[in-house]
Amino acid sequence: MLTISAGVCAYNEEKNVLKCLQSLTSQSLHGKELIEMLVVSSGSTDRTDEIVLEYSRNADPRVRLIRQEKREGKNSAVNAFINEAKGDVLFLANADNVMKDDTFDLMAEHFKDPTTGMVGGHPVPVNYKGTFMGFAVHMLWDMHHRLSLIHPKVGEIVAFRNMKQGIPTGMGSDEDLIRRDLEKKGYKIRYEPNAMIYNRGPTTVRDFFIQRTRVNIGERYMKRWFDYDIPTWDKRFLINAYLSFLKDNASHPIKMAWAMSLEAFARVYAALHVRLDKGDRAVWQVVESTKEIEKR
Numbered sequence: 001m002l003t004i005s006a007g008v009c010a011y012n013e014e015k016n017v018l019k020c021l022q023s024l025t026s027q028s029l030h031g032k033e034l035i036e037m038l039v040v041s042s043g044s045t046d047r048t049d050e051i052v053l054e055y056s057r058n059a060d061p062r063v064r065l066i067r068q069e070k071r072e073g074k075n076s077a078v079n080a081f082i083n084e085a086k087g088d089v090l091f092l093a094n095a096d097n098v099m100k101d102d103t104f105d106l107m108a109e110h111f112k113d114p115t116t117g118m119v120g121g122h123p124v125p126v127n128y129k130g131t132f133m134g135f136a137v138h139m140l141w142d143m144h145h146r147l148s149l150i151h152p153k154v155g156e157i158v159a160f161r162n163m164k165q166g167i168p169t170g171m172g173s174d175e176d177l178i179r180r181d182l183e184k185k186g187y188k189i190r191y192e193p194n195a196m197i198y199n200r201g202p203t204t205v206r207d208f209f210i211q212r213t214r215v216n217i218g219e220r221y222m223k224r225w226f227d228y229d230i231p232t233w234d235k236r237f238l239i240n241a242y243l244s245f246l247k248d249n250a251s252h253p254i255k256m257a258w259a260m261s262l263e264a265f266a267r268v269y270a271a272l273h274v275r276l277d278k279g280d281r282a283v284w285q286v287v288e289s290t291k292e293i294e295k296r
Contacts, residue, residue: 002032002108005087005162008039009077013095014047015291018055020095025060027104034104035087037063039095040080043071048095073282078174079166086162092175093157096291098198106195107159117161117187118179120154121195127203135252136208136259137201139245144232145193147241152191153231154179156199161187171225171280173218180228203289208262209269211287216270221280 006024010017017039024037037060039052049065056063066080078092089111091104099121107119123141127134147153154175160182167177179189202208219230231237249256 002089002111003087004029004032004034004089004091004104004108004159005081005085006034006037006091006093006104007078007081007085008037008093008095009074009081010039010041010044010048010052010095011071011286012044012046012048013291014051016096017048017051019098020093021052021055021060021063023097023099023101024093025062026101027099028101029105029108032105032108035062036085038066038081038084039063040066040068040077042068042073042077071283073169074172075167075169075174075177075282078178079169082162082164082166088162089159090162091157091159093197094199096199097157099157100196100198103157103195103197104159107157107192110190110192111159111161115186115188116190117182117185118154119159119190119192119195120148120152120175121157121159121197122148122191122193123156123197123199125201126198127201132255132258133203133205133208134201135255136262139249139256139259140201140212140263143238143241143245146244147231147237148191149193150240151231151234151237152189154189154191157195157197170282171218171221172214172282173222173280176219176222176228176230180222180226200290202287205262207287207289209266210285211290212263212266213270213273214281214285216267217273218280220270220274224274 041049052065089108107121110116110119125137125141127137129135129138144153158175160178202211222228
């Protein structure tokens with residue numbers, strides 16, 4: 001039987017961590033076993049740790065807290081999870097994510113193929129699409145989805161084989177670093193479009209810019225340091241994904257132009273940042289408006 005370890009990275013997530021844990025423990029699995037859920041709390045100063053410990057005592061003893069006294073960045077938290085995890089397959093999520101009850105089962109099914117090294121799920125924002133910022137967030141993740149159907153781009157939630165191999169802590173591209181290592185070993189990357197995970201995207205221009213620049217900076221450093229190409233920077237994939245999105249959203253030209261302008265600005269800024277070699281951002285700036293996720 002395939003065994004699964006789930007890892008949750010958290011920093012001051014008292015508003016969200018309970019919903020995340022509840023979505024983990026309610027996973028419906030067939031021929032697989034979720035043996036543990038490890039929450040890596042990196043220097044949290046709110047009630048995150050207390051909520052996790054209480055849930056472990058009263059609801060599900062498979063939940064375990066790994067406490068990092070100092071916030072050292074997500075890659076450090078990922079390494080702490082990998083070091084402790086015992087499952088054949090490791091699932092990695094953030095504390096502000098909520099999974100559908102069949103998400104793990106659908107993603108883990110791919111590992112029956114011995115050539116599969118990593119699987120990405122399908123993030124869906126809960127933001128109201130009627131606003132300009134809500135549309136921008138939906139367009140971003142919808143483009144990721146459409147691109148992943150062409151060439152998998154993993155992120156937000158991933159599952160990967162437990163190779164007990166850590167990742168560099170001086171940068172922020174955790175999923176891409178894991179993917180790169182697995183590809184070097186000859187494994188293939190898959191995308192499971194029906195494995196749904198809900199998140200909340202930024203609701204302000206400032207927060208959108210903060211989030212997108214940190215992601216793009218990490219991806220540009222992947223190219224600079226490792227000559228590793230991220231699918232979302234490949235014009236062929238982007239054009240195909242955009243044309244597919246345009247076909248379904250042609251009635252919103254102004255909102256589309258707005259969303260594309262925001263992302264373009266973040267990419268130009270990130271490219272300049274990396275060209276000037278100002279350094280990757282291992283410890284992310286908190287994006288407050290992405291919190292308080294609610295499952296649909």
